[in-house]
Amino acid sequence: MRERAWGLGFLAASGAYLAAALAFPLGDVAKPGPGFFPVGVGVFLCLAAGALTIGRRRGAPAGAGVASLPRDARARVFATILGLVAFCLLLPWLGYPACAFLFIALLLRRLGDARWPGVVITAVLGALLSYYVFGVLLGVPLPSSPF
Amino acid sequence: MGPLEGLVYGFGVALTPANLFACFVGVLIGTIVGVLPGIGPVGAMALLLPSTFALSPTTALIMLAGIYYGAMYGGSTTSILVNVPGEAASVVTTLDGYQMARKGRAGAALAVSAVGSFVAGSLGVVGLMLFAAWLADAALQFGPPEYFALSVTGLAVLSRLSGGSVLVAFAMVGLGLAIGTVGMEPISGYRRFTFGSTQLSQGLELVPIIMGLYGVAEVLVLAEEGLRRSEIVKVRMRELFPTREEWRRSSWPIARGSVVGFLTGLVPGPTTVLATFISYTVERRLSKTPERFGTGEIEGVAGPEAANNGATAGAMVPLLSLGIPFSPATAILLGALVIHGIQPGPMLITNQPAVFWGVVASMYIGNVLLLILNLPLVGVFVSILRLPQHVLSTFVLLLCLVGAFSLSNSFLDLWVLVGMGLLGYLFRKLAIDPAPLIVAVVLGPVMEKTLRQTLFMAHGDWRLLVFRPLSLALFAIGALVLLGPPIAAALRRRAAVSAPGAGTVSP
Numbered sequence: 235m236r237e238r239a240w241g242l243g244f245l246a247a248s249g250a251y252l253a254a255a256l257a258f259p260l261g262d263v264a265k266p267g268p269g270f271f272p273v274g275v276g277v278f279l280c281l282a283a284g285a286l287t288i289g290r291r292r293g294a295p296a297g298a299g300v301a302s303l304p305r306d307a308r309a310r311v312f313a314t315i316l317g318l319v320a321f322c323l324l325l326p327w328l329g330y331p332a333c334a335f336l337f338i339a340l341l342l343r344r345l346g347d348a349r350w351p352g353v354v355i356t357a358v359l360g361a362l363l364s365y366y367v368f369g370v371l372l373g374v375p376l377p378s379s380p381f
Numbered sequence: 382m383g384p385l386e387g388l389v390y391g392f393g394v395a396l397t398p399a400n401l402f403a404c405f406v407g408v409l410i411g412t413i414v415g416v417l418p419g420i421g422p423v424g425a426m427a428l429l430l431p432s433t434f435a436l437s438p439t440t441a442l443i444m445l446a447g448i449y450y451g452a453m454y455g456g457s458t459t460s461i462l463v464n465v466p467g468e469a470a471s472v473v474t475t476l477d478g479y480q481m482a483r484k485g486r487a488g489a490a491l492a493v494s495a496v497g498s499f500v501a502g503s504l505g506v507v508g509l510m511l512f513a514a515w516l517a518d519a520a521l522q523f524g525p526p527e528y529f530a531l532s533v534t535g536l537a538v539l540s541r542l543s544g545g546s547v548l549v550a551f552a553m554v555g556l557g558l559a560i561g562t563v564g565m566e567p568i569s570g571y572r573r574f575t576f577g578s579t580q581l582s583q584g585l586e587l588v589p590i591i592m593g594l595y596g597v598a599e600v601l602v603l604a605e606e607g608l609r610r611s612e613i614v615k616v617r618m619r620e621l622f623p624t625r626e627e628w629r630r631s632s633w634p635i636a637r638g639s640v641v642g643f644l645t646g647l648v649p650g651p652t653t654v655l656a657t658f659i660s661y662t663v664e665r666r667l668s669k670t671p672e673r674f675g676t677g678e679i680e681g682v683a684g685p686e687a688a689n690n691g692a693t694a695g696a697m698v699p700l701l702s703l704g705i706p707f708s709p710a711t712a713i714l715l716g717a718l719v720i721h722g723i724q725p726g727p728m729l730i731t732n733q734p735a736v737f738w739g740v741v742a743s744m745y746i747g748n749v750l751l752l753i754l755n756l757p758l759v760g761v762f763v764s765i766l767r768l769p770q771h772v773l774s775t776f777v778l779l780l781c782l783v784g785a786f787s788l789s790n791s792f793l794d795l796w797v798l799v800g801m802g803l804l805g806y807l808f809r810k811l812a813i814d815p816a817p818l819i820v821a822v823v824l825g826p827v828m829e830k831t832l833r834q835t836l837f838m839a840h841g842d843w844r845l846l847v848f849r850p851l852s853l854a855l856f857a858i859g860a861l862v863l864l865g866p867p868i869a870a871a872l873r874r875r876a877a878v879s880a881p882g883a884g885t886v887s888p
Binding site for chain 2: 240244248251254255258259262263264265266267268269270271272275276278279282283285286289303307310311313314315317318319321322325326330334337338341342345346348356360364368372374375376
């Protein structure tokens with residue numbers, strides 16, 4: 235059921251891509267325009283997605299499938315995703331050192347069994363050292379602080 | 382410049398202090414990456430690509446190539462000592478390598494594996510040197526129709542060989558081609574799928590896509606497992622010497638593995654992995670005691686370990702001679718060339734001899750360095766496995782984030798990284814290989830440009846695409862690889878049904 239939903243979702247996304255591609259100037263076979271190739275790709279995607287959806291409905295093998303995870307494992311994966319999204323959202327506002335500190339602290343705490351003092355020391359050192367290496371030595375213009 | 386002359390020139394380039402140091406750093410990082418389960422050579426190369434911006438193109442490519450083939454050496458260490466393959470191309474080594482370790486022959490397995498990798502790596506570089514120069518000369522005759530045919534055939538073969546369902550692989554190819562259409566189109570500069578964003582008009586960067594699909598997705602899978610402790614078999618220095626009998630039994634598998642690996646590396650697909658399976662099957666077939674494979678036979682270590690190193694050299698041939706990558710790792714090397722302002726393609730050897738011959742010579746040097754590093758320092762590399770997994774995962778993710786941002790100092794690349802990471806995690810859960818997607822992202826713009834150039838040239842006559850001799854041959858190969866197996870299976874089924882006695886149950 236879940237895999238059929240994935241198949242239908244993929245088909246819908248392919249259809250949306252094709253619809254968007256049809257809005258570009260298509261040209262003709264002698265003078266293909268900017269929409270020529272994307273339309274071809276869109277048709278190919280729709281055919282592949284349609285064949286996948288039908289194939290799965292008929293009970294064709296569909297890989298390993300999405301197995302349900304134990305609650306602990308799901309919490310760790312969710313914390314990692316949350317850390318990544320929060321880093322992207324907060325980086326322009328808080329700057330790199332603060333974001334890196336929060337990111338390291340969150341993941342060390344949620345993925346492992348480290349205690350708070352160790353987590354804080356590792357996060358401070360990790361944030362400062364990575365800022366020094368990338369921001370100062372390699373010259374990457376990392377946002378430094380909100381002020 | 383002939384091969385010998387070129388090689389001498391290449392050694393002059395590769396032996397400069399900066400390039401020698403880059404080679405050492407590359408193979409060292411490659412070995413560490415190979416030892417560590419989780420982050421593979423593709424993720425590591427993508428991660429370190431931004432740090433090569435300050436280097437010269439030759440130095441950057443020498444370092445990245447070092448990571449690629451260095452990982453094949455390191456991968457065998459964990460397969461033999463811990464029964465955990467450091468990367469996919471070392472999975473087969475666990476079958477007999479770990480059993481040898483349990484019998485007290487871990488040192489012999491590691492030594493044969495390192496020497497086999499060295500021999501195959503060195504022979505592969507000879508093949509690369511001769512084959513790439515020849516192919517580049519031939520490719521000068523290629524026009525847009527041939528490049529289009531080569532791209533289509535490459536993707537078709539990759540879809541067949543990437544494992545799992547061909548339909549799923551096709552869907553991945555479609556997705557990759559669609560991603561490749563984002564941004565300004567290559568001929569008129571028309572903006573597509575940019576939604577008014579200036580950043581999107583430059584297209585999506587390849588590196589965050591690869592780092593997301595491989596690096597971030599891998600860490601998410603590791604996060605499921607939580608804390609993990611490995612049991613490591615100890616190896617003493619004096620145990621690193623195989624017996625005369627073990628050397629005798631390993632020599633032919635190493636030679637065969639080198640050839641099988643190099644030839645497999647030439648075709649599109651996960652060739653380092655395929656080469657190990659092919660080599661293992663060949664050795665088992667040729668063995669007088671095939672039933673003993675899986676119980677600690679040294680041939681089962683020697684052949685596959687040589688094969689995966691031979692395949693890395695083979696995979697460099699289409700990249701350096703045609704400018705076409707057939708695997709995610711070579712796609713990153715292509716990205717590195719483009720970022721450094723070098724036009725990949727058949728003229729690379731003529732226009733950039735320092736890059737081509739420098740990289741080739743550095744691969745000889747790198748193989749020697751790897752042999753020196755991997756045998757005496759095996760204990761040091763294995764001790765890396767004692768690093769807590771969650772600390773390693775956290776810092777790998779932080780490096781991915783900083784690496785993605787540093788490409789063009791763009792927040793968009795961070796979101797691409799995270800989005801691709803989630804997509805990659807989903808693919809892992811559905812047992813889908815993302816390699817066709819990545820290669821399609823790289824080949825998509827090539828396909829579009831050459832398709833449209835051909836149609837312009839032919840005033841819309843599509844027969845020019847198909848009926849030029851080389852295009853026709855390439856399309857025929859693609860069709861054969863795609864349609865051959867299902868047709869053969871259908872014929873076998875029909876033969877089984879029509880055979881006398883078919884369908885009856887024997888008493």
